[in-house]
Amino acid sequence: MASKKMADGGLPVIARFEVRHRNYLAPDGSINRPLPAFASDASLLASLYRAMVLLRNFDRKAVALQRTGRLGTYAVSLGQEAVSVGIASAMREEDVLLPSYRDNGALIWRGVKLEEILLFWGGDERGNQFSGPVQDFPFCVPVGSQAPHAAGVAYAFKLRKQPRVAVCMFGDGATSKGDVYEAMNFAGVHKLPVVFVATNNQWAISVPLRLQTASETLAQKAIAAGFIGEQVDGSDVVAVRAAAEDAIAAARDGQGPRFIEALTYRLGDHTTSDDASRYRPEEEVQARWKEEPIARLRAFLANQKIWSKADEEQLAAECHERVEAAVERYLAAEPREAETMFDHLYADLPEVYVAQRRQLAGEGDG
Amino acid sequence: MAEVTLVEAVNLALARAMEDDPDVVVLGEDVGINGGVFRATVGLQTRFGPERVLDTPLAELLISGLCVGMAAQGLKPVGEIQFMGFLYPCIDQLVNHASRIRNRTQGRLTCPMVLRTPHGAGIRAPEHHSESTEAMLAHIPGLRVVIPSSPERAYGLLLAAIRDPDPVVFLEPTRIYRAAKGEVEDNGEALPLDVAFILREGRDITLISWGAMLKETMAAAEALAAEGIAAEVIDLATLKPYDEVTVLGSIAKTGRCVIVHEATRTGGFGAEIAALIAERGLTSLLAPVARVTGYDTVIPMARLEQKFMPSVGRIVAAARKACQFS
Ligand SMILES: Cc1ncc(C[n+]2csc(CCOP(=O)(O)OP(=O)(O)O)c2C)c(N)n1
Numbered sequence: 001m002a003s004k005k006m007a008d009g010g011l012p013v014i015a016r017f018e019v020r021h022r023n024y025l026a027p028d029g030s031i032n033r034p035l036p037a038f039a040s041d042a043s044l045l046a047s048l049y050r051a052m053v054l055l056r057n058f059d060r061k062a063v064a065l066q067r068t069g070r071l072g073t074y075a076v077s078l079g080q081e082a083v084s085v086g087i088a089s090a091m092r093e094e095d096v097l098l099p100s101y102r103d104n105g106a107l108i109w110r111g112v113k114l115e116e117i118l119l120f121w122g123g124d125e126r127g128n129q130f131s132g133p134v135q136d137f138p139f140c141v142p143v144g145s146q147a148p149h150a151a152g153v154a155y156a157f158k159l160r161k162q163p164r165v166a167v168c169m170f171g172d173g174a175t176s177k178g179d180v181y182e183a184m185n186f187a188g189v190h191k192l193p194v195v196f197v198a199t200n201n202q203w204a205i206s207v208p209l210r211l212q213t214a215s216e217t218l219a220q221k222a223i224a225a226g227f228i229g230e231q232v233d234g235s236d237v238v239a240v241r242a243a244a245e246d247a248i249a250a251a252r253d254g255q256g257p258r259f260i261e262a263l264t265y266r267l268g269d270h271t272t273s274d275d276a277s278r279y280r281p282e283e284e285v286q287a288r289w290k291e292e293p294i295a296r297l298r299a300f301l302a303n304q305k306i307w308s309k310a311d312e313e314q315l316a317a318e319c320h321e322r323v324e325a326a327v328e329r330y331l332a333a334e335p336r337e338a339e340t341m342f343d344h345l346y347a348d349l350p351e352v353y354v355a356q357r358r359q360l361a362g363e364g365d366g
Numbered sequence: 367m368a369e370v371t372l373v374e375a376v377n378l379a380l381a382r383a384m385e386d387d388p389d390v391v392v393l394g395e396d397v398g399i400n401g402g403v404f405r406a407t408v409g410l411q412t413r414f415g416p417e418r419v420l421d422t423p424l425a426e427l428l429i430s431g432l433c434v435g436m437a438a439q440g441l442k443p444v445g446e447i448q449f450m451g452f453l454y455p456c457i458d459q460l461v462n463h464a465s466r467i468r469n470r471t472q473g474r475l476t477c478p479m480v481l482r483t484p485h486g487a488g489i490r491a492p493e494h495h496s497e498s499t500e501a502m503l504a505h506i507p508g509l510r511v512v513i514p515s516s517p518e519r520a521y522g523l524l525l526a527a528i529r530d531p532d533p534v535v536f537l538e539p540t541r542i543y544r545a546a547k548g549e550v551e552d553n554g555e556a557l558p559l560d561v562a563f564i565l566r567e568g569r570d571i572t573l574i575s576w577g578a579m580l581k582e583t584m585a586a587a588e589a590l591a592a593e594g595i596a597a598e599v600i601d602l603a604t605l606k607p608y609d610e611v612t613v614l615g616s617i618a619k620t621g622r623c624v625i626v627h628e629a630t631r632t633g634g635f636g637a638e639i640a641a642l643i644a645e646r647g648l649t650s651l652l653a654p655v656a657r658v659t660g661y662d663t664v665i666p667m668a669r670l671e672q673k674f675m676p677s678v679g680r681i682v683a684a685a686r687k688a689c690q691f692s
Pocket of ligand 1: 143205266
């Protein structure tokens, strides 16, 4: 704790560490610091904005589908759209994304179809056979267990001398798991091309950050693993993308891993099965609405005169159309035959399970 | 052909696999310069370099999770866990990721990894070093669980495991790491997975076992032969998926069965085999299926571990009893 004076007995200090915080856009859309180079590209900024708005529309529809019994449990990104969009937008196609279950925005940016995401949350593995980059990992549901995979993927890149980067995303709760630390530690030892991203949305279901860790920042957890951890304003998509660009470039350049803590807020329930009002005061949520990422970027873009009311209306119509069309395709997806549950169990189905498969197909008694 | 121990056969197979395929990577604690605590990886780092034979930090979950990530990139990682008692942190990765990533992604990503670990009691090891919880692993869909019982099968099955496109847990019987010796030709030839080996033919009773317990099981068959009972001995070798055909075929011939494993009794893999025989071999049975197993206790430390494990005497007694039914 920086504020407390520690009794030092005159002992020498052998190490000191710093954690930086990055922010460009204030909640009202004004600028705090000179913007990074990419921000002069108006069309890129507009595409980040479009992606965030699409995600919010998609989330709203997904919740409606769940409420009407047409989708399973679903995790919304409300309030944290800037994180997954900002991170994914800094990746190259050949990089590998290892997402958590809440990173829809990153998957969509990387080309996964909306109907595929619906298919997954609708309870169909075919949703994970998606049209994004073929080596990207599927959503990871056991919290934090994808971090060692990211280290393994990055090790493979290093071994084969490929200029590729693994990007691993998880929540603040995940940083309490040994998996995440074990992976970061190993990545540090081998200077692997991997970027770990913690979306610090302040809550792990009902458990607030202060019960998750006594650490002042999550970013400082990287220090123990021997590399740079940076905190970014996760509701500022320009900051998220800039931090991701730097970290990914450094990793690609052989400088080893980085850790990004994206400080943001989950405005919605944890999932459609959760009721956040049980554990979270409404005033806290209302206050956070004033900082949310979409209004913030819109205000900036409007100030810059690169976004108009007409653009906004057109985007709304486009999103509506795109989401509705995806829902239609999702609902029209051919049902799977029951016996197909055996099809990808092993590369070749062992002979002993053929009878079980036949039983599912209704051909014989197994 | 050279006479080698089981652990030397493991080493030969690893070296051969690494020689043949640049994608094979060996990783684990102390596998490098030290050659592994049992010396299974000795000499590999000198030969193949520290990038392909890497000493990991002391973190078992990490080792298994790294294997998943590497395998998804098309490498063929062979992770080593020093003792089965330290495999438990890997269960999350085995159950939730390794065994099902193919299915979750409908074949888009796959997991051709091997996780090796010493298995079983009987070496007077410290606490937590003598686990035989293979049934827990054999319960996991999408996984392969393989246990060799001789140097020849260690060599051939490990090569098969490394070449297999799916995740394999390879359990190496610690008790016979050095005690088992045999001729192994280092010819790169794999043995089939999912197939049981008939070690000895007989028409009176079937004895089924795997790993180190085959030593006692074979000795019991020998003793039974002296009494005029011809026992057929099956080395199950792959526990998941296991060779039901060979098991049922043998029961059809002998009508009697004793299953031997050192793992604790309740929910042990013997129960699975007994259930299979009850379901699909009942009409052949001349006697109840018997199990000779460890007791439902924690595997005791050195002073009592021999009492825990099935002895030749217990196996012979069970077989004799089965043969008294007519
Ligand atoms: C290993 C594990 N334990 C528990 C759960 C149940 N669970 C699902 S999400 C969650 C909270 C995760 O919080 P955090 O990592 O902060 O991510 P967020 O949901 O806020 O994005 C819990 C406990 C789980 N999925 N995995």
